[in-house]
Amino acid sequence: METLTAALLSVLPRDSVITDPVRLRTYECDGLTYHRATPGVVVLPATAEQVARVVRLCNDFGVPFVARGAGTGLSGGALPREDGVLIVTSKMRAILEIDLPGRRAVVEPGVTNLAITEAVREQGYYYAPDPSSQQVCSIGGNVAENSGGAHCLKYGFTVNHVEACEIVTPDGDLVTLDRMDPGYDLLGAFVGSEGTLGIATKVTVRLSRTPEAVTTVLAAYESIEQGGQAVSAIIGAGIVPAAIEMMDALAIEAAEAAVACSYPAGAGAVLIVELDGPAAEVERQFAQLREICAGAFELRVAADTAERAAIWKGRKSAFAAVGRISPAYIVQDGVVPRTALPGVLAAIDRISAEHGIRVANVFHAGDGNLHPLVLFDDAEPGAGERAEVVSGAILDLCVEHGGSITGEHGVGVDKARYMPRMFSETDLDTMQLVRCAFDPDGLANPGKVFPTPRLCGEVPGVRKGVHPLVESGKAEQF
Amino acid sequence: MTVRQADAGDAVGGVLPRWVALPESVEEVAAVLRACAGRDLAVVPAGGGTKLHWGPPPERCDVLLDLCCLNEILEHAAGDLVVRAQAGVTMGALAAALAGEGQELAVDVPFPEGATVGGTLATATAGPRAFRYGTPRDLLIGVTVVLPDGTVARSGGKVVKNVAGYDLGKLFTGSYGTLGVIAEATFRLHPLPAARRWVRAEVDAADLPAIAAALAASQAEPSAAEVDRPEPGARPVLAVLAEGAAAESRAAELRELVGGGEISDAPPPWWGLISGDEVLVEVRFPATGLAAVLEAAERSGLALRGSVLSGRVLLESPGRDADEPALAGTVAELRRRVEAAGGRVNVLAAPHTGLDRWGRVSALPLMRRVKERFDPGRRMSPGRFVGGI
Numbered sequence: 001m002e003t004l005t006a007a008l009l010s011v012l013p014r015d016s017v018i019t020d021p022v023r024l025r026t027y028e029c030d031g032l033t034y035h036r037a038t039p040g041v042v043v044l045p046a047t048a049e050q051v052a053r054v055v056r057l058c059n060d061f062g063v064p065f066v067a068r069g070a071g072t073g074l075s076g077g078a079l080p081r082e083d084g085v086l087i088v089t090s091k092m093r094a095i096l097e098i099d100l101p102g103r104r105a106v107v108e109p110g111v112t113n114l115a116i117t118e119a120v121r122e123q124g125y126y127y128a129p130d131p132s133s134q135q136v137c138s139i140g141g142n143v144a145e146n147s148g149g150a151h152c153l154k155y156g157f158t159v160n161h162v163e164a165c166e167i168v169t170p171d172g173d174l175v176t177l178d179r180m181d182p183g184y185d186l187l188g189a190f191v192g193s194e195g196t197l198g199i200a201t202k203v204t205v206r207l208s209r210t211p212e213a214v215t216t217v218l219a220a221y222e223s224i225e226q227g228g229q230a231v232s233a234i235i236g237a238g239i240v241p242a243a244i245e246m247m248d249a250l251a252i253e254a255a256e257a258a259v260a261c262s263y264p265a266g267a268g269a270v271l272i273v274e275l276d277g278p279a280a281e282v283e284r285q286f287a288q289l290r291e292i293c294a295g296a297f298e299l300r301v302a303a304d305t306a307e308r309a310a311i312w313k314g315r316k317s318a319f320a321a322v323g324r325i326s327p328a329y330i331v332q333d334g335v336v337p338r339t340a341l342p343g344v345l346a347a348i349d350r351i352s353a354e355h356g357i358r359v360a361n362v363f364h365a366g367d368g369n370l371h372p373l374v375l376f377d378d379a380e381p382g383a384g385e386r387a388e389v390v391s392g393a394i395l396d397l398c399v400e401h402g403g404s405i406t407g408e409h410g411v412g413v414d415k416a417r418y419m420p421r422m423f424s425e426t427d428l429d430t431m432q433l434v435r436c437a438f439d440p441d442g443l444a445n446p447g448k449v450f451p452t453p454r455l456c457g458e459v460p461g462v463r464k465g466v467h468p469l470v471e472s473g474k475a476e477q478f
Numbered sequence: 479m480t481v482r483q484a485d486a487g488d489a490v491g492g493v494l495p496r497w498v499a500l501p502e503s504v505e506e507v508a509a510v511l512r513a514c515a516g517r518d519l520a521v522v523p524a525g526g527g528t529k530l531h532w533g534p535p536p537e538r539c540d541v542l543l544d545l546c547c548l549n550e551i552l553e554h555a556a557g558d559l560v561v562r563a564q565a566g567v568t569m570g571a572l573a574a575a576l577a578g579e580g581q582e583l584a585v586d587v588p589f590p591e592g593a594t595v596g597g598t599l600a601t602a603t604a605g606p607r608a609f610r611y612g613t614p615r616d617l618l619i620g621v622t623v624v625l626p627d628g629t630v631a632r633s634g635g636k637v638v639k640n641v642a643g644y645d646l647g648k649l650f651t652g653s654y655g656t657l658g659v660i661a662e663a664t665f666r667l668h669p670l671p672a673a674r675r676w677v678r679a680e681v682d683a684a685d686l687p688a689i690a691a692a693l694a695a696s697q698a699e700p701s702a703a704e705v706d707r708p709e710p711g712a713r714p715v716l717a718v719l720a721e722g723a724a725a726e727s728r729a730a731e732l733r734e735l736v737g738g739g740e741i742s743d744a745p746p747p748w749w750g751l752i753s754g755d756e757v758l759v760e761v762r763f764p765a766t767g768l769a770a771v772l773e774a775a776e777r778s779g780l781a782l783r784g785s786v787l788s789g790r791v792l793l794e795s796p797g798r799d800a801d802e803p804a805l806a807g808t809v810a811e812l813r814r815r816v817e818a819a820g821g822r823v824n825v826l827a828a829p830h831t832g833l834d835r836w837g838r839v840s841a842l843p844l845m846r847r848v849k850e851r852f853d854p855g856r857r858m859s860p861g862r863f864v865g866g867i
Contacts, residue, residue, distance in 0.1 A: 404639070
């Protein structure tokens with residue numbers, strides 16, 4: 001590590017290489033503080049060329065590297081390696097180009113998600129994918145994790161809004177992946193690869209037109225079942241809202257304790273539905289929505305931006321708010337088909353009761369993306385382990401119902417061990433073919449996404465043995 | 479499974495396979511590919527055959543893998559707006575089944591009767607409404623593929639929001655059968671809009687860029703804007719689509735931007751279709767490149783049709799088979815002008831072998847490495863894609 005550090009100092013300014021043990025500890029975890037590791041060395045490159053030079057040095061020394069943006073990730077995707085280099089993109093935060101006629105912006109990876117919208121909002125444009133951490137999270141991290149947010153239901157994920165990326169490949173080449181180029185969709189494979197296929201050094205994003213009208217509605221129900229039925233009815237009516245969010249009683253209690261959001265008293269569930277689009281369209285959809293939500297005991301409609309913000313306030317602060325009612329908690333991120341929501345929520349209740357662990361439910365109901373908050377007291381012996389069990393059981397439920405172990409937080413280091421529950425060994429080996437094409441030496445963010453991958457030299461090739469056609473005699477035709 | 483001797487009708491771009499295999503299940507696809515791997519036989523997958531002549535001819539083709547018998551819609555979860563279908567299901571059959579539940583896969587393909595799910599994905603065919611809904615790769619949420627060695631692998635799933643693992647679906651979409659076989663696909667669906675209205679008007683070519691910019695920025699949110707100019711020099715016809723319960727009033731707003739025109743509840747007969755694809759050139763371009771593309775197309779002498787908002791138009795040479803040097807010259811000139819405006823020119827179909835069909839490909843070395851990993855024996859549609867992959 002010392003000779004590598006010396007080499008890094010030869011390609012970077014002195015203040016861009018951090019070796020001081022105290023300062024290194026600043027970077028020992030990302031938003032998932034449960035996993036910690038002090039990086040061997042931290043670098044803060046200011047240009048793509050510097051990133052490439054650092055990666056080339058890592059190759060020369062056979063040392064792994066991990067990229068990190070703002071560090072808001074919730075799956076340990078930017079967890080450093082003690083034997084490796086942490087490449088932090090926080091100095092690369094220039095908006096390089098805004099092209100409104102072309103509806104795109106070119107930005108450096110350290111630019112925050114919200115900064116893009118802020119740069120074009122007055123001209124009537126915005127950047128659609130909006131993770132809850134959008135004020136601080138970096139676009140490079142969004143690209144790595146393909147992190148979406150509440151508006152994925154209508155507008156899709158990060159990958160649908162990225163037109164091109166300049167990347168540094170794991171062997172240190174600067175390459176542009178452009179959606180417009182002919183050839184394999186390497187951009188599609190790169191987005192969401194969690195830093196295992198290279199580091200984005202420049203991102204071209206699509207800008208969207210600000211919708212003419214937005215209507216935000218809060219519907220309060222006595223039970224979570226009633227709320228769930230309303231969600232199904234909305235989708236069944238052919239309405240695709242910009243967002244449908246739901247919170248259960250415990251999540252509401254937490255939000256009230258933290259931000260006094262004044263949601264209707266006694267609600268077993270609140271539903272937040274946001275409609276957007278052409279005014280005439282939103283008006284008609286709202287009329288339908290009113291009928292569908294007739295069973296709600298209270299229906300609030302935001303009359304202006306301030307009221308809309310008030311409705312969203314409880315939802316957006318729910319994760320942090322849970323800290324008010326529980327000393328510790330795990331934020332889980334799983335997905336189920338929307339129609340499975342009632343059954344899965346009931347099952348979560350049962351699991352919660354069985355283990356004596358409270359679970360607060362906050363979720364993107366429109367696309368079945370659950371964010372159960374598994375609450376426990378870390379001072380109580382064994383509680384953390386029980387919470388882990390409950391958290392894992394919820395993911396099993398998601399997989400059993402045909403869902404996913406992550407909807408937006410990523411697999412990272414946290415869920416690598418759950419990947420085999422969702423994918424077969426063959427599926428994982430096949431994904432590994434992509435990894436090996438990009439990163440044959442396995443230096444880019446190793447240990448993330450995949451549980452104990454084979455070395456690239458060992459990837460299974462042609463399956464050996466007698467094939468079924470020969471066995472059955474059908475192969476004679478060949 | 480049927481395996482038969484190939485005949486003249488089975489040729490792929492003039493290359494005659496030896497056998498045609500018609501597997502009836504994913505397992506049979508795997509069995510065929512394993513058998514071919516053991517004997518170093520080259521395989522070209524085929525769906526409805528509507529685009530089988532696109533791309534350069536394969537360097538060799540021993541087995542044509544006809545997926546027409548893999549034609550089941552496996553699961554339509556209407557409440558989840560998701561459908562899972564086998565590769566050989568035609569887009570027309572899929573649309574008919576989904577319409578029964580008031581839903582659709584918002585991909586418009588030029589040959590809906592014959593084109594299949596697998597072929598649409600393999601060639602990444604997109605149509606008019608890509609502007610609003612994205613291309614097939616954006617609507618694909620899960621895929622089952624069979625690798626050249628017979629390995630069956632899945633990625634994605636059947637939920638829309640899912641970021642677990644690499645997205646093999648994206649990698650296989652638009653790969654022209656060179657990485658393996660797409661056997662099953664799962665898509666996100668949209669509810670059928672309550673109403674559709676088309677604004678249709680003849681416009682001056684010189685006005686089109688400004689009109690397109692106004693349409694793209696319009697809060698009346700058009701789903702698509704297509705232009706048709708069958709003869710260079712002719713006045714192009716522009717058709718703009720509004721979808722939704724308020725389609726009528728929004729179409730009226732859009733008509734203002736177009737500068738007049740008629741509103742109807744049916745598309746023009748050419749909407750999203752290709753009239754002949756003996757020679758078919760695809761031009762992709764950023765929104766700001768439209769004027770340059772129109773001018774380049776005009777000079778090429780080719781007919782133009784396509785999506786002015788999503789930046790993808792097709793140039794056709796119906797009934798005229800340009801000789802190779804002439805076409806090569808036309809393409810080179812097109813490429814020069816279009817690339818200067820930030821666009822790309824791909825020759826999708828041409829009856830010639832010597833053309834540079836794809837032009838510049840920026841990440842070709844990485845693409846070769848991907849091909850090498852997935853198909854080390856170069857047996858899947860060899861030579862049919864960028865850089866001779």
